[in-house]
Amino acid sequence: MNSDVKKVKPLPDYQIYVEIEDGRKGIFDLKPYLDFGVFRELREVSYFNQVGTLLGAVTWPHEQDIAPETLVAEMRSVDYAP
Numbered sequence: 001m002n003s004d005v006k007k008v009k010p011l012p013d014y015q016i017y018v019e020i021e022d023g024r025k026g027i028f029d030l031k032p033y034l035d036f037g038v039f040r041e042l043r044e045v046s047y048f049n050q051v052g053t054l055l056g057a058v059t060w061p062h063e064q065d066i067a068p069e070t071l072v073a074e075m076r077s078v079d080y081a082p
Contacts, residue, residue: 003068004056009082010049014042016058017082018071026075027082028058028066038064 007019014030030048033039041062042048050061058066 028075
């Protein structure tokens, strides 16, 4: 099963909407990560909103990333795109 991210969109309250190559969609909450290491920079909303994808992972310009496996394990499934 391909768990690469094909689409990511920033949402309010430090959440992101993700679509996985295999068709799954969900909301991933980054608030639990914001107090740790390189993820602290994501507290700045304008920087957080620069989220994108690279090689199937969710990434930000200063090399923060969330692996597809983590997204799939922790995202809340949704049937819609916000």
